[in-house]
Amino acid sequence: MAHPQRIQSLDIWALARSGTVLNGEHPVADLARLQSACSGPAISPVRWQLQGLLKPGPEGRDQPWMVLQVEAELPLSCVRCLQTVNHVFRLEREFRFVADEATAMAEDEDSEEDLLPLTPPLDGLNLIEDELLMDMPILPKHENCQSEYLPTREGDAADAKPNPFAALAQLRKSPPKDR
Numbered sequence: 001m002a003h004p005q006r007i008q009s010l011d012i013w014a015l016a017r018s019g020t021v022l023n024g025e026h027p028v029a030d031l032a033r034l035q036s037a038c039s040g041p042a043i044s045p046v047r048w049q050l051q052g053l054l055k056p057g058p059e060g061r062d063q064p065w066m067v068l069q070v071e072a073e074l075p076l077s078c079v080r081c082l083q084t085v086n087h088v089f090r091l092e093r094e095f096r097f098v099a100d101e102a103t104a105m106a107e108d109e110d111s112e113e114d115l116l117p118l119t120p121p122l123d124g125l126n127l128i129e130d131e132l133l134m135d136m137p138i139l140p141k142h143e144n145c146q147s148e149y150l151p152t153r154e155g156d157a158a159d160a161k162p163n164p165f166a167a168l169a170q171l172r173k174s175p176p177k178d179r
């Protein structure tokens, strides 16, 4: 009997041979890197599904592949109005697995698909987080943001901030604080 797969330590060969479909969801708060890219707490968890499969390789031998689908809605900060904009992510990625990291690096340039090493066991959760982070919009923005971008206000804000170097100089001058 096949032992159940854990998302954080996937046996890719077993997954591919059996064609197993795994799915689950994870609170964004548990994914530290993703959470830190958000402007606040996310309303819904990250939902994922992955499936292992075998495809014939160039020498006719089966190679392990994996299809990953991820859905998430993350609160980001709109670059125009600075309010929260909920960005919906729907990703589908296919990965081909090769023996190790060195092979993945060597073959990567000639491959259209993404390559991942078979060893060490794949941390699927880490991969999901990576893919979402790579798919982050550079300038998140409401589709029909009503706010006008006001450079004068930005300018005021900049003026209000103390020059960090001046602040540092001030800090050096002042005596050490009592603990």
Ligand SMILES: [Zn+2]
Pocket: 078, 079, 080, 081, 082, 083, 085, 141, 142, 145, 146, 147
């Ligand atoms: Zn906006």
